[in-house]
Amino acid sequence: MRHFKTLTKSVTATFLVIVASMLFASSAVQAASKTFTYAMYGDVKDWDPASAFSLEVMMLANVYEPLVWYNPPGSKEQFTPALASSWSVSDDGLTWTFKLRKNVKFHDGEAFDAKAAKGALDRTISMKKGAYYIWSSVESITAVDSYTLVIKTKTPQPLDLVASSQYGAYIYSPKAAEKGADWFNQGNAAGTGPYKVRQWDKAQQVVLEKNADYWGGWTDSNFDRVILKVVTENSTQLQMLKAGEAQYISLVPADMVESVNQESKLSAYAVPSWKNSQFLINTQKAPTDNKKFRQALTHLWDYDTVVKDIYAGYAEVARGPVPATMWGHNSAIKAPSFDLNKAKQLLIESGVTPSEWNVSMAYIGTSEAYKNSALLFQENARQAGVTVELLPGTWSNIWDKAKNLETAPNLQSMTWWPTYATPNDWLIGLFRTEKKALFNLSHYSNPEFDKVLNKGVELEGSNRKKAIQLYGEAQQILMDDAVAIFYADIKRRVARDSGIKGLQANPAYDAVFFHKLSR
Amino acid sequence: MSTSLPSVANRSLRIEKFRFFLSSNVLFVFGAVIFSLIIVLAIFAPYLAPYDPVKINFSEKLVAPGLTHLMGTDELGRDILSRVIYGARTSLVIGITVLILSISVGVPIGLVAGYFGGRIDTILMRVSDVFLAFPPLLLPIAITAALGAGLFNAMMALAISWFPWYARIMRSSVLAIRKELYIDAARAMGVGHGRIMIRHALPNASTPAIVQASMDFGYTILAAASLSFIGIGARPPTIEWGLMVALSRSKFLDFWWTAAFPGFAIFVTVLAVNLLGDGIRDLLDPKHGDLS
């Protein structure tokens, strides 16, 4: 009997513990309505605004400010003044003058002036980390007086675009600059933005709180506190949104959109972005070194089904290497047709023996979209007699292999977006000749293409119209050479609490501007 | 006068003995039956599965279990029942492969270590200690990551992490029988070490290893499923139950069948295999038994 008692005792004890904690939990603290929670898929790694180049922008764009902000395409004005209240460029395009905003202070109390701006930019450029290269044509930065900054460049550059970049263009306090990267990486920040960093619990969350002295002012409807919570799994993010524990998530799986929209308090929708996806075709590895073979592959892709079903309508069929929403996009370009017969014909015309119709296809294994698109392609290719070997993996693995011709696959997944608002980002980054391949994973080298592109880049700052024409030509060359299967202009899917107002879709920035939000 | 029973009585006695065995080992029988079912499913998968397990069919995606799809469909429109059936193949292959690999490396090592003793023994056992110093699952995770994600590599990793265990078991049982008379006798007759190890030591000392293997089969399947779940084991288009559960994670709440059925399959299979293993252990090593 004694032992029965022991048994009952231990089992009862366990139950009591569980029940008690459930009671505790049900008296959970109600979320303050002045707090906005954003579920982030990763932690902020690099806190230094000069070198950060990843999802840190979520935090950076609210804590720091650049000289100018780029407005969403279709706005009346192309830019909104931020730390620069006005600017102008000389006739030869080599000298930019920025008039700076007065009476602005950094979070650590330092005053914002031309010297501070110069100090921040100088440091960013000299550190050579992150996106510093956007300033690579800068010859000198001078603080002419307390509120005038003059930047001289070696060749004409669209510095207004560069200065609006979401990476590498933030202005930070000179005192912070002195303390350096180590100070930043402990979770410290000193910008001019509407929010200050209150604390950082590593791998858990970043907490921002309002900067009462912000030059842009505060109203009662603003959020006083923003929590950037680290939630790595999609399913968990979704749960939090549904329970009201988070108000915004930015990585919604396509097929979850409907179920989110069925909840009355939530809405999921797409915002335009400048992200696009393609499978780069290796132009130097058999059998894809054969142009007709490559063209055949572009006709084996089911463009409509991928966009409609796999991306659940949250992408548009790509029309060339540059997204249709980006200025400079060549609107004459159309996507290849999904045509099995045409593909078979091209395959035969290519002259490659059928036994060699084998291609390898590498993609990021954790992406549902890539995986499903690849599976579909594999099946369609099979019907044309082409065997596709699927090689999913992590980005670092496959990138490493793809850079080296010996280990590179025939097809390489690539999702690209620009560092600042320019079409040449794709053309240079993905397709200009590279001695040692970095991102030009098609291993494409066409001197004619390079020439046209470089001319366009030269003229982008001073003669934008001519540059657009040249960029258009460059895009057509890429289509003719079938360097990739361009398949999706991606719209970002976000899901949020429908009561939140003020969300503005701007493809130039991967961040949400919390200061503009209200409930 | 013969002491043997007439043949008719003999047969009914045997039937009685069998019945007795069955009734006193219900669980074992249960496990054996289920396991045989699973083997049948695995072997005859192409005939038993109602649909093509890899065919993508967007128009039928995420259909609830019903008459057309007994276990529903997943996010690509693939029939889950068919995938579960094919998954049986994968799991059985995993169990068999990992165990065969572990045993074929571990047993010889243990045999040599236990037989020769001395320095060879110490060295071999220190090496296996290093492998056993890793908390379970950690080494397989690290090895799989190093080799690259994939079912084959995951199996290699599991085997590499496991063989030291078999080496140990083999070694201790060889140590036990080494002092036996027949070993000494063989040596005295001039029989070579190798022959003694293979013909005498191995058969007599392998029971614990066999017992261990039968109990490990289930754990192997679980470990492989866990690796797939984290994302470093089986990858699409391999059909593996753990992978199926992982893929269903973001949809599980609204579409419970995408995770429930593969999860249940894992449970039932491992359960059956464990029961079977227990029974084998009881048969071969009654001292340890649950003495039912």
Added chain:
Amino acid sequence: MRRYVVKRLLMMVGILLGVLIITFALSRLLPGSPIEMMLGHRPTQEQIDLAREEFGLDKPIPVQFINYVSSAVQGDFGISLRTHRPVLEDLLGRMAATFELTTLAVILVVIVGIPLGILSAVRQNTLEDHITRTFSIAGMALPMFLVGMVLQMTFYGWLHWLPLQGRMNVEVLLDYPFEKYTGIYLIDTLVTGQWQAFKSAASHLVLPVLTLALASLSVVIRMTRNTMVEVLNEDYIRTARAYGLSRRLIYYRYALKATLIPMMTVVGLTYGFLLGGSVVVEFIFDWPGLGGYVVGAITQNDFPAVMGVTLFLATIYLGVNLIVDLLYFVVDPRLRAS
């Protein structure tokens, strides 16, 4: 006794060296170049080369290994490629979270499992025995990730009784701050007197601890039962019974003591098992502990972190085993004599 401890410690060092070799080989085998990954999505070739040099990747392998070992011995496990911070710092920061989780799970398992196992053994072949054994056999067949998912969905998704993930509600963390003396939230919040925070921490612990505990409960019940059964069949117990000693006396004075040693083994093994199992649980519940660190490090090829965390966990595991062995000496006078 001291000689034994010294001998064991020396052995531990030797084994750790072996562990180091294996993890070093593994981490260098990790395909892909984590360097590029660390630099953001658009590094220049120059940045890559600089980073390689900074991390010593341009030196030959044996040199790298020696450098690593000599720094590791001094406590420098290198810099994590993901967090840009010393690996050891990352690990120490996360240790408390995993410790809290696994210790609570072990306690739960011991409180529930051992009595159940004993009961089962004492009442062999009765209904309680069969129920317990069935439960434990079934429990061993359940994959931990499935249990975690189901618990999450049931208690959060469906019933909304318990939180989904993390260690504590962020609002509570901010509004009811407490000093993190130990890193174990349950203790820290109590010591600082923050009742709300304590409640939040406790409710966040329930599901992960349950998941971990359920996984090893079955094993512990089984092992306890088997050991107890063996002990009960020993001659000296039978003799005691024959002499007419009361059952209570027998069970508590003799049988229980005899099972103490194997039980310590079980607890030690459980701890080790849970350390490994915490990888899955921390993954599911976004628990900021060592297990989550492992998955992140491996999937992103953060080789200093992979080596550091493997070494760290192996050391803990060996340490636990050593402690258990030493406890044998304390508990069993027979061993002391030798």
